[in-house]
Amino acid sequence: xxxxxxxxxxxxxxxxxxxxxxxxxxxxxxxxxxxxxxxxxxxxxxxxxxxxxxxxxxxxxxxxxxxxxxxxxxxxxxxxxxxxxxxxxxxxxxxxxxxxxxxxxxxxxxxxxxxxxxxxxxxxxxxxxxxxxxxxxxxxxxxxxxxxxxxxxxxxxxxxxxxxxxxxxxxxxxxxxxxxxxxxxxxxxxxxxxxxxxxxxxxxxx
Numbered sequence: 001x002x003x004x005x006x007x008x009x010x011x012x013x014x015x016x017x018x019x020x021x022x023x024x025x026x027x028x029x030x031x032x033x034x035x036x037x038x039x040x041x042x043x044x045x046x047x048x049x050x051x052x053x054x055x056x057x058x059x060x061x062x063x064x065x066x067x068x069x070x071x072x073x074x075x076x077x078x079x080x081x082x083x084x085x086x087x088x089x090x091x092x093x094x095x096x097x098x099x100x101x102x103x104x105x106x107x108x109x110x111x112x113x114x115x116x117x118x119x120x121x122x123x124x125x126x127x128x129x130x131x132x133x134x135x136x137x138x139x140x141x142x143x144x145x146x147x148x149x150x151x152x153x154x155x156x157x158x159x160x161x162x163x164x165x166x167x168x169x170x171x172x173x174x175x176x177x178x179x180x181x182x183x184x185x186x187x188x189x190x191x192x193x194x195x196x197x198x199x200x201x202x203x204x205x206x
Contacts, residue, residue: 013129013136014061020122020139021057024050027115034111038104041096041166041173042153043111045089049149049180050115052085053142060139075191078138082184086177093173096166103169105161112153119147138187145183149176 031047034040056078122143129136152172159168 016125016129017057017061017136017139020125020143021054021061023118023122024054024057027118028054030111030114034107038107038111039096039101040103040108040169041093041101042103042156042169042176043108044092045173045176046115046146046149046153048085048089048092049146049176052081052180053139053146055081056142057139060136072191075138075187079184079187079191082142082180082187086181086184089173089177089180093170093177096173097170101166101169103157103160103166105157105159108153108157108160108169112150112157116147116150116154119143119150123147137190141183141186145179149179152176 028047028050031043031050035043035047059074059078062074123140126136126140126143149172152175156168156172160166
């Protein structure tokens with residue numbers, strides 16, 4: 001009976017992750033396209049962030065039917081990947097700060113609203129899963145981070161349109177990098193905690 005429940009649970013998680021993966025890939029493409037057209041660091045930053053999320057969801061899919069040790073390794077890879085993308089986002093913001101940029105506020109607002117709806121759907125889908133493992137928790141962290149980042153873009157787009165300056169866009173780009181880095185650290189901590197728990201449970205007499 002427990003094996004049947006586990007199989008059903010894994011299938012539900014797999015189906016959910018495939019849906020979330022597809023949604024994040026679509027949003028990443030949207031962010032890159034609007035970021036290029038709108039000359040926006042914040043939109044490009046979120047495109048990079050959603051791309052990293054998509055890679056992590058793919059890793060999580062591979063980890064579903066694997067051992068707990070393999071899952072912890074996948075979570076560690078996810079956290080490290082998020083930190084790497086945070087560095088890339090900071091580089092892009094610095095490049096635009098030095099070279100100058102002319103972001104389009106209304107386009108930023110429109111893309112942020114669209115992405116917020118999609119991220120809200122992802123959070124809802126992941127929240128329906130029972131007893132999520134370390135990789136599912138990582139996926140939920142990404143979706144929550146993205147939702148917060150979209151609110152930042154919304155505010156920045158309004159300020160850019162109102163003030164006619166690029167600094168709100170650059171600030172949000174850097175903030176997204178900070179959110180991504182924090183999420184990466186949290187995922188690594190979660191995986192580290194799972195590792196210590198496994199070591200403790202494997203001790204003789206446990």
